[in-house]
Amino acid sequence: MASSLMSRRVEQQLKGDEGLSHPQYEVLVRLSATPDAAPGHVALVRELFIDALEPGQIALLADALETVGHRLRGDAPPPPGPPAR
Incomplete structure (x- = not known):
């Protein structure tokens, strides 16, 4: 129970302060600790x-992926933002 509550608080803090989920943060931590985090792949994707x-368009994509993430996690999506363009 305490572990779940702590995880939830960490998730809320990361989402509120940085706009990241805990798994996203963990990936960034691992990549930042790696001397060469697949630079060729990163360059090609960019x-x-x-x-x-x-x-x-990037902002719209980020909003859409956030909504999909909420659905996959089964939590409530954020309220819709202003219409695009």
């Missing part, structure tokens, strides 16, 4: 995916 999108 070139083919991220650089092809406008900042507004």
Whole structure:
């Protein structure tokens, strides 16, 4: 029980302060501790995916993925934001 409550509080803090889930944070921690966290892969994904999108499109994608994440976790999605564009 205490472990669940602590995990929930950590998740809430990360989401509130950094906009990250605990698993996302764990991935970032592991990648930051790795000297060469697949730099070729990162560069290719940035070139083919991220650089092809406008900042507004990236924000829309992030919002959409957040909604999908809420659905997959079975928790309530955040209230909808203003319409795009």
